[in-house]
Amino acid sequence: MFNVETGISESAGSPPAFNSFFDALYWSTTTLTTVGYGDIHPVSDFGRVVCMISSLFGIAVIALPSGVISASYLEELRKEKRGEGEEKTEKE
DSSP, X not given: OTTTSTTHHHHTTSXXXXXXXXXXXXXXXXXXXXXXXXXXXXXXXXHHHHHHHHHHHHHHHHHHHHHXXXXXXXXXXXXXXXHHHHHHHHHO
């Protein structure tokens, strides 16, 4: 986003939104965590396309692995619970 939006807002008469790489990192963090303060945002069409694509990839990178990890964790808990139940019936 830092490279895409460089100089765009300056030509529109407003101060540049993405002055540094840190500003772009701050924007991506607030966007992907859905906080979205709105203090920094892309103004060009290409910047908005980059925003949409990065948001979709960000969801895929965070949401999909967390779902897989959670499902695996729950499966292990179920296996452990079944194993404990079998041991109790054998002892009796």
